[in-house]
Amino acid sequence: MTSYTVRDWVYIAVFGALWGALELTLxxxxxxxxxxxxxxxxxxxxxxxxxxxxxxxGRTFVPQTGAxxxxxxxxxxxxxxxxxxxxxxxxVAILAEVIxxxxxxxxxxxxxxxxxxxxxxxxxxxxxxxxxxxxRLLYGQGISEVYVKMVKEGSHTLGLxxxxxxxxxxxxxxxxxxxxxxxxxxxxxxxxxxxxRLART
Amino acid sequence: MTSLRSRLNAGSYLAFLVWALVLVALLPDSHxxxxxxxxxxxxxxTGRGGLQxxxxxxxxxxxxxxxAVTPFILGEADVRWGLLRLSRDGLETGFWMALRAAxxxxxxxxxxxxxxxxxxxHLFDRLGLxxxxxxxxxxxxxxxxxHDTVEAAYHTLRLRGGLRRPIQTAxxxxxTVVANALRYGDDVVQAASARAFDPAAGTGRGEPALGRAxxxxxxxxxxxxxxxxLAG
Numbered sequence: 001m002t003s004y005t006v007r008d009w010v011y012i013a014v015f016g017a018l019w020g021a022l023e024l025t026l027x028x029x030x031x032x033x034x035x036x037x038x039x040x041x042x043x044x045x046x047x048x049x050x051x052x053x054x055x056x057x058g059r060t061f062v063p064q065t066g067a068x069x070x071x072x073x074x075x076x077x078x079x080x081x082x083x084x085x086x087x088x089x090x091x092v093a094i095l096a097e098v099i100x101x102x103x104x105x106x107x108x109x110x111x112x113x114x115x116x117x118x119x120x121x122x123x124x125x126x127x128x129x130x131x132x133x134x135x136r137l138l139y140g141q142g143i144s145e146v147y148v149k150m151v152k153e154g155s156h157t158l159g160l161x162x163x164x165x166x167x168x169x170x171x172x173x174x175x176x177x178x179x180x181x182x183x184x185x186x187x188x189x190x191x192x193x194x195x196x197r198l199a200r201t
Numbered sequence: 202m203t204s205l206r207s208r209l210n211a212g213s214y215l216a217f218l219v220w221a222l223v224l225v226a227l228l229p230d231s232h233x234x235x236x237x238x239x240x241x242x243x244x245x246x247t248g249r250g251g252l253q254x255x256x257x258x259x260x261x262x263x264x265x266x267x268x269a270v271t272p273f274i275l276g277e278a279d280v281r282w283g284l285l286r287l288s289r290d291g292l293e294t295g296f297w298m299a300l301r302a303a304x305x306x307x308x309x310x311x312x313x314x315x316x317x318x319x320x321x322x323h324l325f326d327r328l329g330l331x332x333x334x335x336x337x338x339x340x341x342x343x344x345x346x347x348h349d350t351v352e353a354a355y356h357t358l359r360l361r362g363g364l365r366r367p368i369q370t371a372x373x374x375x376x377t378v379v380a381n382a383l384r385y386g387d388d389v390v391q392a393a394s395a396r397a398f399d400p401a402a403g404t405g406r407g408e409p410a411l412g413r414a415x416x417x418x419x420x421x422x423x424x425x426x427x428x429x430x431l432a433g
Contacts, residue, residue, distance in 0.1 A: 004332050004400060004401075005400070006332075006335075006390050006393050006394060006398060006399075006400055007386075007387075007390045008332075009332040009333070009335055009336045009339075009400055010336070010339055010386045010387075010389045010390050010393070011383065011386055012333075012336045013335075013336040013337070013338075013339035013340040013343065013386070013389075014339075014340075014343065014382045014383060014385070014386040016336065016337075016340045017339075017340040017341075017343040017344065017347055017382075018347065018378070018379070018382060020340065021344065021347050021348075021351075057379060061383065070333060070336065073333065074333075074336055074337055074340045077321065077337055077340075078340060078341065080313050080316075081318065081341070088305065088306065088309045136226075137222070137225065137226060137305065138298075138301060138302040138305055190372075190375060190376065190379070193372075193376055194376055194379045194380050194383070197376055197380045198380055198383060198384070
């Protein structure tokens with residue numbers, strides 16, 4: 001931690017504040033726009049993609065181990081300290097995403113585009129598991145019965161085979177991987193574009 | 202009441218949150234009642250601010266919707282109520298699910314309500330993360346500046362007809378916002394440097410992160426947790 005300069009901490013604050021501001025404005029707006037059941041598919045996916053993009057741009061300006069984690073902690077704390085009720089879900093999601101991104105970026109080698117793509121993909125992929133983890137935490141064992149019942153009734157109502165349900169789940173998972181990878185790719189480019197604009201390369 | 206709050210620091214509230222999370226995940230349904238009672242009691246003893254969650258319409262809608270839906274989707278329907286066929290097992294399962302969710306949300310509300318910005322910064326300072334506390338303070342004060350930056354960038358692009366080319370405009374918008382935010386960050390760096398701020402020189406060094414009351418509180422939490430788990 002001693003290698004962090006004042007500039008590093010201020011930049012961490014800037015990117016944490018940017019992500020936090022988006023969570024508090026766009027995130028709240030999307031939660032109103034989409035019904036709660038659709039959150040996993042739209043709100044979480046969009047917010048995770050944008051969050052990963054901002055955190056990875058921040059990593060370009062603070063090329064230190066732990067920078068993305070600190071950006072996420074600042075974002076989570078802004079979310080906690082803001083008005084508007086209990087927000088345990090988004091806080092858990094933000095922290096899980098930054099930990100996954102940090103793991104992907106954990107290397108002494110100079111940063112590479114593929115690491116950003118991997119970090120973005122891992123971060124947004126968390127969105128797929130998030131609902132299951134939160135449901136398990138909030139509802140306990142009972143949630144497994146809900147899922148089994150929903151899958152059975154869903155496959156019966158839609159006339160779908162259970163194997164097709166698995167295929168749909170795989171597609172949803174791959175969609176998250178793709179969105180995260182794009183966020184990582186754009187994060188790499190955007191960071192360099194801004195650095196060039198500020199004449200820092 | 203306030204004496205307990207003044208004796209505990211942020212570390213205790215974070216420990217309480219982790220303790221509640223672990224117990225909610227591990228305890229059997231039948232032991233959730235005592236855990237909820239402990240969470241409510243702690244919230245009451247530390248100033249009742251965290252219990253304001255109980256006045257939230259959103260929380261009650263969430264809990265009541267869980268209770269209302271589960272008799273229809275869980276278990277075998279064994280009760281007929283007019284045209285509706287309900288399951289007693291489903292209702293019971295729904296009750297435990299709602300209790301678990303309420304416990305977790307209250308624990309989160311109680312812990313967060315007790316944590317002030319100053320306490321968090323003090324905690325980071327004592328943990329040797331003075332820079333993180335500083336960054337949190339900067340981030341909290343950046344809000345209005347970011348708002349102005351975003352607004353100025355958006356209106357500039359809009360007035361120049363940027364909305365006709367949405368992808369290129371989005372790219373320009375992002376670059377402008379991030380670049381301007383970083384320029385503002387440079388001003389903050391200069392101001393901090395002028396005041397000889399050093400993120401590595403923690404003022405709280407030498408002081409323990411947890412006081413005697415905190416250690417006693419955390420030991421008590423651990424004992425209560427083990428007791429609840431063993432009783433299960």
